[in-house]
């Protein structure tokens with residue numbers, strides 16, 4: 132296992148990529164996200180033996196946004212089984228933006244994968260729970276298990292800011308309701324989804340989730356199984372093929388680490404035989420990926436030959 136990345140080296144790399152923080156733009160289509168500070172940069176590593184290394188503003192909390200799609204997928208698979216989930220959501224990557232509605236017009240009208248918004252909304256719809264709050268409560272206790280941290284909650288301001296402005300996501304849900312991919316109330320599913328996306332963590336908690344996925348679904352400290360091994364593998368495979376939206380191909384070539392990004396500017400990466408890596412840098416490129424996150428992961432991967440390919 133590669134373990135010679137010191138805090139000093141990590142700090143240097145973070146400073147080296149800092150200028151990129153001004154290359155992109157903070158997401159503002161969710162108004163509350165527009166208030167993030169592009170200078171808040173942080174990175175954390177969580178090795179398989181439990182050791183951690185961190186640099187930057189690691190105390191800053193951010194919302195998971197699309198990273199939550201990996202977590203909701205794992206829970207929906209545990210709730211319903213693979214057959215049920217993949218009857219309704221596909222397994223193929225798409226070259227379209229994450230919020231695209233275009234493919235839903237094709238027959239069969241089924242979202243191509245669980246990492247685009249349409250697929251993720253369908254996945255949230257499948258999570259067991261009679262009400263949105265019950266679904267979100269179950270998701271939160273799952274996140275508590277994944278991080279061994281019961282203080283984690285969701286940011287109400289970000290959740291309601293997205294709920295009030297999520298017209299595209301509402302449209303995706305109405306399309307899927309017409310085609311019986313989702314059931315029940317569109318507003319209730321959107322309520323659960325926006326709260327799921329607003330779950331708030333810091334890079335250290337996120338890196339621990341990456342390490343758990345690398346550890347085949349077992350908590351690093353206790354060895355407790357939280358996600359069945361074959362489901363952890365499915366999650367990591369989707370991270371490779373679809374995790375960075377329509378930049379997943381170039382990311383696989385340049386970095387080659389299973390990773391999932393979110394429009395808050397965070398990236399969760401998980402590498403078997405290494406552990407978890409989390410980066411936060413709110414400035415995004417045109418595809419919605421953290422500019423600093425991409426640069427830092429590229430540096431790490433090249434310097435330590437981390438690509439899985």
Ligand SMILES: NC(=O)CC[C@H](N)C(=O)O
Nearest residue numbers: 196197229248328393394
């Ligand atoms: N790419 C993302 O992080 C998107 C998540 C966001 N909550 C949305 O649905 O638009």
